Amino acid sequence: MNVLDLMSGFIVELRNAGIPVSLTENLDAMTAVKEIPLEDREAFKYALAATLVKSHNHWRAFETIFEVYFSLRGPEYAIVGDGSDGRGDAPAPQPGRPGDGSGAGGGLDGLTPEEIAQMLMQALMNGDQAMMRALARQAVQRFAGMEPGRPVGGTYYLYRTLRNLDLDAMMDKLMQASRDGADEGLTPLEERLERDEFQGRIEEFKQEVEAEIRRRLVADRGPEAMAKTLRKPLPEDVEFMHASRDEMQNLKKALGPLTRKLAARLARKRRHGRRGPLDFRNTVRHSLSYGGVPADPKFKFPRPAKPELMVVADISGSVAAFARFTLMLVYAIQGQFSKVRSFVFIDGIDEVTDYFKSTEDVAEAIHRVNTEADVVWVDGHSDYGHAFEVFWERHGRDINAKTTVLLLGDARNNYHATQSWVVKEIRKRCRHVYWLNPEPRSYWNTGDSVVGEYGAHTDGVFECRNLRQLEAFVEKLA
């Protein structure tokens, strides 16, 4: 496969993964490639990234696809090397057959697992990257048990390899060794630093293993098939309900800049929309002095809408993440609202506004919500009906014409009574009621979901499956 074919396949895959690549960017990449030799893989990667990926959020997706398409091209694939950085000039050997080179990577075949573990520990201790890479390869070859054509994902092999290496125990051993190495033990600060250091290295090693597995799978299946199995949604498209722990981390990271942007945008909007609507009466009155021609339009004083917001969120099981993100987003832009109150429920309901007031750290507040709020009434299964009823009893009178009420949840009511009259009453009294549902629209009203019944009494039910949709909604709201 020549570079041109590879590049066009690569770009198609980027687009498939959701990264927008325009034609000009494509051309730029082609020109850039001419300037930088494929052999210098790192530089090559950055050249492609600079021309094709214009948002940092897309970096991870790009990196994965790059690995898939170009990992077999570089000499790094070989376990040969000149010792120092593992980059030799030897041709890439066939997958499944380790390099027969000398230096750091060579001669690992004959070792026992204990010796491998010992060497790995040494490498981690000294931060010897070449050694770590060689060991990662050896470990994959030895423990993963990869068979060509076997239809299992990379995670399976990763699990098998890591289980055999037992990195958690390795961590303890490393800490112990460094404690022994110090003359009078470690201070807590030093201990903490050492731990972070080793954790970083182990993480690096894990990535090395993962990369190796991926390389072998690509060699086995070809880049197209592999890229397809690795395709992951971009952070803003990850669904709240199905995010893995890793994706959750990324979501959290993406939320920070996103709220900052949103707040800046809203503040700007507010500053610029300084004019109020046309004051018709005033304009007509002034038109008299121009002989009835409304030459001098008059405007009302601007009254920027600063709604009071009441967020009522289901925090049971699968929708908890969604509630958390919405609360975080709402509190991050609370300057846009005159007042924000929040309530959480499962089958009982509790007000959590104070948690957010007492600290400026939203993450901590959320943690307190999860641990301290009194939201369980009977059995800890969602009961929207009861929660709404109690909400109406306790806080119904606080709702006034300025209030916007946000109801968050999947409306999976476990076949309890819906008490949808509460929503109807709320709507009579407040400015708007909106329902945000983290489930895909096609799942609504299936099984025990009664979102339709509640939705009939609201001003709109919105699908908020990912950050993108949530952001769009909140912007509209403020």
Next chain:
Amino acid sequence: MPDPFSSVQSVREGLQSVDYLADEGIAGVVYLARRLGKPVLVEGPAGTGKTQLAKSVAELSGARLIRLQCYEGLDESKALYEWNYKKQLLRIQADKSSDSWTQVHDDIFSEEFLLTRPLLEAISSEDPVVLLIDEVDRVEIETEALLLEVLSEYQVSIPELGTIRAKQVPMVFLTSNNTRELSEALKRRCLFLHVDYPDLEREKQIVLTKVPDISQSLADQVARIVRSIRQLDLKKAPSVSETLDWARTLVLLGIDEIDAKDAKETLHILLKYQTDIAKAAKELSAER
């Protein structure tokens, strides 16, 4: 002196010679920008050396740095060019009688009456320049359009005068703190470079280069503590410039080895929010 832009490696070494420690990505993009003649959009957290990169490249290539600081309300007359009205007026009044109208007209719209602003200046300059458009995310999205012609064609069209083309292609750096999404049109015209917090080794090198009289071991410790702090969930992670401030403080205080107490007492230099400081202090001294 050999051309510092002949390869990625030489760019990297060149930048190092002017005290800017670039990683592979930064050097690669700078090299590419030079080769393809494209602007670079540098994005990343505050205080990671985005602006410094432009300055260092200018120093390396011996070019003059022209800086356009962006702010809300920036317009054509501040960024591109402006007619010198007073001078034009004087010219008209100077000899009312002699010239015909067309002659005066041609005359007052000539380069003599043009006030160049940074963008035009960068383009019309004879000697090599580096143009730095700082914090481009601060201008409104409509104002971005002003930049597009300069960035893609390296020319400025002035209706009365015609098009002024660049005599040489300047290197252009745009920086953004990512407070808003830049327009697709702008992004498409640029190479994109995300500058993140440096890794341990690079940060240590930066500390060693920028803080004189610091010992190896202290620099190492500083870098490691900062890395640990960055891993916490903070409102504002310490930037490179704050790391440097901290390292300087420690040197001034005559501290050779940081213990938990010193760290706690000087944390306010590294972190700017009370909650962050409290959290970091707790984390650093906690027995685990």
